[in-house]
Amino acid sequence: MKSVHKTVVLGDSGVGKSTLIYRLSRGSFLQPSVTIWGEFQTVKLSDTIKLQMWDPSGQERFRALPQVFYRNTDVYIAVVDMSKGQNHEEIIGEIDFWLTKVERDSSDNVIKCLVGAKSDIQHPSALKTIEMKDLAIKTWNMDYFETSSRNGDGFDSLQYYLCERITKEVLRSQSIQFTQNMHLQGLAAVPPKKSCKC
Ligand SMILES: Nc1nc2c(ncn2[C@@H]2O[C@H](COP(=O)(O)OP(=O)(O)OP(=O)(O)O)[C@@H](O)[C@H]2O)c(=O)[nH]1
Ligand SMILES: [Mg+2]
Secondary structure, rough: OOOOEEEEOEEEEEEHHHHHHHHHHHHOOOOOOOOOOEEEEEEEEOOOOOEEEEOOOOOOOHHOOHHHHHHOEEEEEEEEEOOOHHHHHHHHHHHHHHHHHHOOOOOOEEEEEEEEEEEOOOOOOOOHEEEHHHHHHHOOEEEEEOOOOOOOOHOOOOOOOHHHHHHHOOOOOOOOHHHHHHHHHHHHHHHEEEEEEE
């Protein structure tokens, strides 16, 4: 059973990716420095689930990361900044840019969600939670969570969601593996054909 799941956190510079990873791993807020190129670290989500979290820089000048950074992703978390007050089109444009990087090399079973970060300083004209949920599900078939790395709001729901989805995915792939093994054993049990006597 796979115990470490590659998780890529995506979004423009300053949306709050590194603080989100820090909050997931340590349960607290750290004033980060801008990410240079990309970083990764292992985060223990539960006793059985670890995430290897990849944190690509959102800055324009570091966007040429090799595709290997995004390859074989099990989970991706797309992040938008709720303090900006962006409209539908702006959010779609921003997230689509990042999704094209991961979706090129990810399987249909990848777990994905959208996070509206910095809920503690949400802009008055930011889309409401219900509108964000609707946008996420209709545009990308993703679930939506609102978080604040500053005060920890929304992290319980996000962690619960990730644990539940990953556990289901692990069980699903184990059951496929089990069925394949049974099939192979079944084939092995078939008596060999009698060899030709001539
Ligand atoms: N109020 C508030 N500020 C936040 C929150 N999360 C991040 N910030 C601030 O937003 C800024 C950017 O956060 P980062 O986590 O560095 O953003 P990033 O997406 O990793 O940015 P890059 O590394 O440039 O791609 C920092 O000044 C943080 O202090 C939050 O939940 N609430
Ligand atoms: Mg960063």
